[in-house]
Amino acid sequence: MIKVNLSYNDVVKIIAKILKDFDSEYPRFKKFKPGIGPYGEPQIVKIISRKLSRSGILAKTRRCPDLEIGYEWAIEFKIVRPFGDNGKEAENWSVNLLHPYAGNTSLIGDAMKLIELTEYKHKGLFVIGYEHKPAKISLDPLINSFEVLMKAVVKIKLGQRIESCYNGLVHPEHQVVRCIGWEL
Numbered sequence: 001m002i003k004v005n006l007s008y009n010d011v012v013k014i015i016a017k018i019l020k021d022f023d024s025e026y027p028r029f030k031k032f033k034p035g036i037g038p039y040g041e042p043q044i045v046k047i048i049s050r051k052l053s054r055s056g057i058l059a060k061t062r063r064c065p066d067l068e069i070g071y072e073w074a075i076e077f078k079i080v081r082p083f084g085d086n087g088k089e090a091e092n093w094s095v096n097l098l099h100p101y102a103g104n105t106s107l108i109g110d111a112m113k114l115i116e117l118t119e120y121k122h123k124g125l126f127v128i129g130y131e132h133k134p135a136k137i138s139l140d141p142l143i144n145s146f147e148v149l150m151k152a153v154v155k156i157k158l159g160q161r162i163e164s165c166y167n168g169l170v171h172p173e174h175q176v177v178r179c180i181g182w183e184l
Contacts, residue, residue: 006057008124008183009162011073016164016179018051019044019128023169023177032085037130037174041066041079044128064113065123074120075181076110080129082137083173089137097127097146100153108149111156114184123184125158130174133167139178147182159183 006014023036032038039047045066052059058070065074078096083089099106107125114123127146129139143161150156162181169175 006069006073008073008122008159008181011069011075011124012126012162012179012181013164014052014057015048015126016166016177018048019177019179020166020169022047022051023166023171026170033171033173035169035171035174036177037081037169037171038085039079041077044079045077064110065117065120066110068120072121073124074114074117074122075124075126076107076114077126077128078107078110080127080139080142081174082131082139085171085173087173094142097142098149100149107146108154108156111150111184112154115156125182125184127178127180129178129180130169130171131176131178132173133175135176143180156184 019036026034028034029038045061049059049061049067060068062068066077067075080093080096081090082093097107100108102109102112111125131139147158150158159182164179167176169177
């Protein structure tokens with residue numbers, strides 16, 4: 001394994017490319033249409049971990065954090081999908097990011113847990129978001145709201161937003177993947 005000396009910008013871009021490349025293989029999750037969009041968080045994080053490790057970057061999945069990279073990075077993931085596999089708007093899809101209470105499973109709750117971890121040099125939050133091309137429901141209001149809640153309500157300082165985006169995914173409802181990260 002190679003020594004990990006990655007910036008969070010590198011991490012976001014590498015993971016976005018992994019997701020795009022995996023999508024181009026027309027993967028199927030359960031009985032859903034092909035593509036990465038229908039995969040759940042645990043499944044997609046395992047795929048990311050496996051592909052990072054195959055490329056020589058030490059990575060493993062954990063309960064908290066979701067992904068550890070090279071004993072240096074602790075990363076928590078959330079998936080946001082305004083639409084389901086069936087083309088209908090999903091219920092409560094934005095709650096994955098915005099529920100501002102400790103002990104829950106939102107990205108805000110995950111950030112609170114990450115802050116408590118002392119054994120990692122770097123910590124990051126990571127959103128895997130899906131949109132149509134053009135977006136029927138833009139993720140921008142959700143992402144902006146998340147940043148406001150983190151700063152103004154829960155008082156957690158985020159690093160600069162980093163984003164890597166790929167169009168042309170194979171799923172008819174999840175056509176664009178937006179990988180968005182913040183270092184804590």
